[in-house]
Ligand SMILES: Cc1cc2nc3c(=O)[nH]c(=O)nc-3n(C[C@H](O)[C@H](O)[C@H](O)COP(=O)(O)OP(=O)(O)OC[C@H]3O[C@@H](n4cnc5c(N)ncnc54)[C@H](O)[C@@H]3O)c2cc1C
């Protein structure tokens with residue numbers, strides 16, 4: 001396997017600094033907590049530890065789609081924020097397999113017809129993605145139940161596989177080939193033992209996932225099963241634990257909803273900004289109308305908001321683009337103050353569907 | 358410089374015409390012409406206040422300016438209603454698919470409006486009046502809560518011809534009213550033309566749309582023949598911000614006019 005190269009732990013940061021991008025951000029482990037940090041600002045050991053840890057709580061989405069940003073200026077306001085976005089380049093380091101797949105989904109939404117979101121398009125084009133295998137799965141991870149692997153298969157420029165003493169590096173695009181060529185002096189060809197070690201590491205993670213998710217069983221066809229269960233009692237039990245905080249959609253690598261708003265920025269000058277929004281919030285689809293009147297808001301009751309997250313991800317999205325709106329990363333379960341775990345909900349869909357179907 | 362679709366095109370407010378106590382028509386000229394199809398919508402910016410989606414009520418064949426008929430109902434529309442000729446606005450668009458006018462060619466049309474919902478339909482009517490040979494008979498059915506809320510009263514007589522009929526009703530009459538009383542669906546019960554080669558197009562309050570669909574089904578229309586202008590809160594206008602869906606359809610890009618057949622199975626279509 002000539003394209004697999006070995007990079008020793010003590011040269012890793014040198015390699016990462018060769019990845020193109022004015023900003024190079026990696027998910028690092030510092031004092032036992034994780035954060036997206038500039039590679040230059042972090043200790044090499046923290047960067048390395050970040051690549052060996054389970055997937056981060058905040059996905060690469062939070063880097064490619066900021067929580068809030070100015071998207072236009074008008075009136076007397078000068079300058080276009082898009083020009084800045086179009087020029088900024090960055091390296092995103094430590095993107096897990098699930099997040100790389102999530103990018104395929106975000107690309108579909110953000111780049112497809114009728115026209116692309118110009119900010120996402122610019123950032124995506126100017127970003128170099130350095131993926132990483134999960135040497136460890138988080139307790140809540142369930143990518144295996146969706147038939148996926150715990151290492152990047154798509155949408156990476158370079159991928160790293162942690163093994164003893166260093167990492168194996170592999171290019172996934174022309175951009176990645178260039179990085180590898182430039183870093184040639186840091187790299188050596190992977191030996192057969194190192195490749196075997198990587199395969200064993202991948203196998204261990206797969207076994208960890210199989211074992212921690214052994215009690216869950218998902219329906220074969222969500223589009224068929226999910227809609228038939230919407231009246232079942234288990235939904236009401238789960239709903240009782242939801243406080244509508246919107247945490248689940250915020251940490252999800254595939255949830256992309258935002259709300260736009262305008263504000264003054266000087267005499268006759270205005271700016272338009274956007275911020276993440278959540279389908280779980282009451283204002284999300286609230287309609288106009290005089291105060292005190294009943295407005296025709298869709299999904300007015302809590303249950304229909306709650307079920308909408310599942311319906312969009314497992315029912316509508318397969319109809320729209322043929323893929324699920326979930327990659328099985330488990331982040332929503334980690335964040336939920338009500339302990340709502342998608343694995344449990346979807347297994348109940350399966351049970352009820354089997355009972356009635 | 359890259360093209361930023363989030364930035365509004367500057368536009369001049371040319372004229373404000375009061376239609377009813379709560380509805381005004383705004384004639385607006387954008388700095389760059391905006392070519393729209395009947396039924397496509399624009400995002401109108403009131404500078405510093407925000408945007409709201411509106412479907413032009415003027416003819417799609419005129420690109421230099423457009424008319425937008427607006428019900429006063431909240432933040433953006435309140436400020437808009439206080440604006441005067443010469444004010445500065447912004448426009449983005451057009452968005453959405455617009456009415457399927459190609460598909461409708463050679464067919465009879467039943468056009469059902471409720472309240473301010475006649476506004477978007479007027480752009481379709483303009484289009485049909487400009488291409489009479491493309492369509493069969495046209496029945497316009499219009500309803501409002503009371504006579505003072507009827508839009509475009511001056512135009513009703515001009516619309517009627519051998520090809521076009523116009524029928525109007527109000528829920529609550531007053532002393533000036535000697536016309537029909539009752540809900541607009543009462544006007545849908547009998548037509549003196551072939552309803553098999555016909556499309557129904559309707560815009561109005563959600564609850565009305567639901568009853569228009571049910572009445573039409575009762576009368577013998579098939580779900581595929583019924584097009585409804587579905588309203589949702591919108592932000593981006595082109596399928597990115599996520600909020601405007603009915604099931605798998607995003608109204609800003611797949612609508613806002615959608616075939617009843619495509620939405621009837623989704624609970625969130627008419628849920629109030
Ligand atoms: C495709 C489309 C075409 C429309 N055409 C017309 C028209 O021709 N004439 C007309 O009077 N009205 C029309 N509407 C409804 C109009 O957009 C709302 O009345 C308007 O957004 C209210 O804004 P507001 O800021 O005054 O109200 P607020 O209640 O203060 O609105 C707050 C926010 O919610 C959004 N919002 C609230 N209700 C709606 C709604 N029904 N649809 C979309 N966004 C909403 C607004 O954009 C705003 O961001 C249309 C709506 C859509 C979706």
Ligand code: SF4
Nearest residue numbers: 242243245246248336
């Ligand atoms: S994180 Fe949990 S409590 Fe919060 S909105 Fe999501 S499901 Fe509800």
Ligand code: SF4
Nearest residue numbers: 252326327329330332
């Ligand atoms: S829905 Fe939950 S498990 Fe699925 S991708 Fe989003 S955060 Fe991860």
Ligand code: FES
Nearest residue numbers: 594598599601609
């Ligand atoms: S308005 Fe943003 S997705 Fe439809």
